[in-house]
Amino acid sequence: MSNHEITPLDETLSSFLDGELGWQETEALLGRMRADPALQAALDRHHRCRAILRDEWYPQLDDGFAHRVLSAIDQEDRAATTKLAVLPARKRPSLTRTVMGLAMAASVAAVTVLVSQALIPAGGQEYLANRLADARSALRLDNSQHWEDLSPDAAAELNNYLISHHNSAIDHGLNGTMGMMRVASEERSTIDWAGR
């Protein structure tokens, strides 16, 4: 019989992994984690236990889950700093979903090591590769850039792909509807095939 009692910290870490912590609590926890290696180790243990219970634990993984989460958040913070700084704290979007997306991605990112090192059976690689792809998608912020704001080289490359897409896709689906209009509506020259 276990004599481990569930502490408030256990509940906090569990809620964090479940994506159920509020925005302020999440920020507070992350702040404490940065300065407290013991707290990072506690999160690692919680994560490992959950993974084992879900039969998703691979011994080859190290215990750096918390470190990966913090690193991933730091990267996102650098990208989002300007956007968030101008908003009053009460209007900032909840970070919980973003953090959990990052946490999930950090976890699945570790699986990439296994995929690339072929440490898992070939039959499971596609499943894990799909999970990794889904984790990457879960990380996305609405940061799409308008075509016209791209660099000239990037815009030209994209325009060439778009023309090729319409020329091929016009044989399939309903793309004939708008496809030629999209190409024909381009005022800028999309022709760069001189000599080919």
Add this chain to the structure above:
Amino acid sequence: MRSLYPTLGLLLLALTGIAQAEPANWLARMAEAVRMQNYQGVIVYARDGRMESMRIVHSYRDGEEQERIQALSGDVREIHRNNEQVTCILPKDRAVKVDRQVMRGLLPALSKATVEEISENYELQELGTDKLLGRSCRAVVMKPRDDYRYGYQMWIDTETYIPLKIELVDANGNTLEQLMFTEISFPKVIHDREFKPSVDAKDYVWIRQRVPTAASTVEAQGWTPGQLPPGFRMVAHEQQMMPDTETPVEHLVFTDGLATVSAFVSADGTSGKFKGLSRRGAVTAFGRSVDDFHVTVVGEVPQATVELIANRLRYQPALMTGPSP
């Protein structure tokens, strides 16, 4: 009383089928009309707050289609299409670009099989009749069954089955693109002179796109799409030369019967200038690097779809191919 439930269930199923069949019939008849009718008029194409107007002439005679699209706003440009090729005339660049093309036309063309496929991914609804250009139209909606595709709304002329207006809408009902006739007529005969280019292009630079080479097998090329979003299937895989590249680019095409998505894979270093997410009207694009390659996915689909396809595209050379999961 209990015995009525299966009957009611079957009746509901039948009614649902009928409800889907009616708009599907309209779409199928529209698909035939856009190929086999003579029509000419002015179309307005709108996206991102911009509007372009174009004159279109389309004829069908003895099994041959012919079409001319002439820009009426912005720089002068024309597109001529017939059963064999598409010719773009760009007077500003003093260039003519010629592509191999299977005639499909400006307006939607759908086979019966495609209409059935569309019904699996979209809920087809009829919204009643409306009037456009003084003509009676039937409004048909194709509502996506998930978030991996946009919706379409069409107003189909009840006499000729030509769509007079088409809108592409996102999940929030916002119109991403719109194509609408502002004038239209249906002559019995369209003379060849209507397809004569408005400019003399014989001194222009003529550029013929190299014919794509079909990839021998997907496995041989090593790129596989992974699990696709629901309802999408791969319909083409070929290699193409793109401007500013010395090596061919892999081009994979996917469709759900209505929307299409292309994935391009190039050797990194020869391209890869575009990274991340970008959007123009209804077209979304996503670019990322994968080892020594660069993947670009474009399509008239939401962000989630291009990202998912790009992120799941994998390189699996034949030597490393293991047993299927």
